[in-house]
Each structure stands twice: as C-alpha cells, then as structure tokens.
Amino acid sequence: xxxxxxxxxxVPGSEDWSYPEVEEIPSPPTAIGGVRNVTHPVLIPYIPDPxxxxxxSIVVCPGGAFHGLAIHHEGHDVARWLQxxxxxxxxxxxxxxxxxxxxxxxxxxxxxxxxxxxxxxxRHIEEVTRDVRPLAIADGLRALQLVRERSAxxxxxxxxxxMMGFSAGGHxxxxxxxxxxxxxxxxxxxxxxxxxxxxxxxxxxxxxxxxGADKQ
Numbered sequence: 001x002x003x004x005x006x007x008x009x010x011v012p013g014s015e016d017w018s019y020p021e022v023e024e025i026p027s028p029p030t031a032i033g034g035v036r037n038v039t040h041p042v043l044i045p046y047i048p049d050p051x052x053x054x055x056x057s058i059v060v061c062p063g064g065a066f067h068g069l070a071i072h073h074e075g076h077d078v079a080r081w082l083q084x085x086x087x088x089x090x091x092x093x094x095x096x097x098x099x100x101x102x103x104x105x106x107x108x109x110x111x112x113x114x115x116x117x118x119x120x121x122x123r124h125i126e127e128v129t130r131d132v133r134p135l136a137i138a139d140g141l142r143a144l145q146l147v148r149e150r151s152a153x154x155x156x157x158x159x160x161x162x163m164m165g166f167s168a169g170g171h172x173x174x175x176x177x178x179x180x181x182x183x184x185x186x187x188x189x190x191x192x193x194x195x196x197x198x199x200x201x202x203x204x205x206x207x208x209x210x211x212g213a214d215k216q
C-alpha cells in the first residue's frame with residue numbers, strides 16, 4: 001500500500017516549505033537511521049492479514065527531538081511488530097524543524113547541542129522547536145481523523161483507534177490526546193519516554209474521561 005498524504009494540496013501552516021527531505025539509512029553497529037526535513041507529512045500503513053486482524057489500529061509517532069524522525073526503530077520496526085499481532089499500524093511522518101542537508105554538518109550541530117548542560121540543552125530544544133511543535137501535533141490529529149474516516153476500508157473499528165509516540169513523538173501523542181475534537185479523538189494513547197511534556201494542563205473533559213474509566 002502506498003504512503004497516504006495527510007493533506008490534499010498545500011500543507012496548512014508550512015505552505016512555503018520547499019527544502020529537500022533527507023533520509024539516513026540505518027547501518028551497523030547502531031542500525032539507527034531516520035528522516036529529516038519532513039515538509040509533506042504522510043502515513044505509512046501496515047495493515048494485518050484479515051485472518052488475524054483484531055480491528056484495533058495505532059498511529060505510531062517516532063521520536064527525534066523534532067529535528068528528525070527515528071523512523072526505523074521507533075516507526076517501521078514497531079509497526080511491523082503490531083501488524084504481526086493483528087493490529088493495523090500507521091507510521092506518522094510528521095513535520096520537523098529545518099536542518100542542514102549535509103550529514104556531517106547536521107551531526108556537528110547535534111553534537112554541539114548534546115554537549116550543553118542538561119537544563120540549557122532543554123531550553124535550547126524548546127526554543128528551536130517552538131514553532132514546529134504545533135504543526136507536528138496538527139499532523140497527529142489529522143492522522144487520527146484520516147484513519148477514522150477510512151476505517152471501514154481497512155477493516156478497522158472506529159472505536160479502537162489509538163496513538164503511541166516515542167520521545168518527541170510522545171509529545172505529539174500526549175497533546176493529541178488532549179486537543180482532540182469529535183473527528184480525531186484517540187480511543188487510547190501511549191506516551192513512551194515523552195519529551196517536553198511538562199506543565200501540562202489536562203482539560204476537564206479529559207479528566208472526566210479518566211475518572212470515568214477508573215470507575216468501570
């Protein structure tokens with residue numbers, strides 16, 4: 001199945017982004033690769049065999065400090081594991097900040113950032129990613145909406161659509177679980193070592209849902 005564009009036409013909020021996407025292939029010994037400079041967010045589907053399908057689906061959000069996406073080990077590998085167990089998985093390539101195309105220049109930039117004291121590093125990432133984080137969350141919400149809209153096509157139950165995210169992807173998953181409307185509400189969410197999720201305010205509707213679940 002082909003990748004699924006989240007938006008038709010120009011992408012809201014980043015209409016003038018035209019820089020090239022960069023893919024980094026995983027190689028031994030770390031076997032960690034990823035993708036950077038995502039300007040056109042897509043879903044990459046992993047639909048299970050109908051004979052083993054459970055009807056549950058999960059949008060998977062890789063991490064990467066909003067500078068890139070660790071799309072292999074926190075995306076494709078996770079999605080394949082879910083698919084083999086009857087869960088439809090959709091890897092989300094969401095928008096991230098613009099970084100140098102050159103791998104060497106990018107690596108030097110990231111090493112400099114990692115060398116900062118913890119609190120300074122945290123403040124730096126928060127400042128650099130301030131504008132892109134709302135766009136990434138918008139991509140997460142649009143992904144949930146799209147999966148629900150096409151759930152019948154993929155043999156998915158519309159009331160069993162969830163989201164999980166790692167690190168920065170956990171930030172996307174957490175805020176998607178708080179900022180939803182009737183069309184994109186996740187039925188469950190898993191935040192795996194979520195990044196930049198602090199001073200978070202839970203809306204009353206979400207608190208009520210949690211308390212209601214506790215009583216059941």
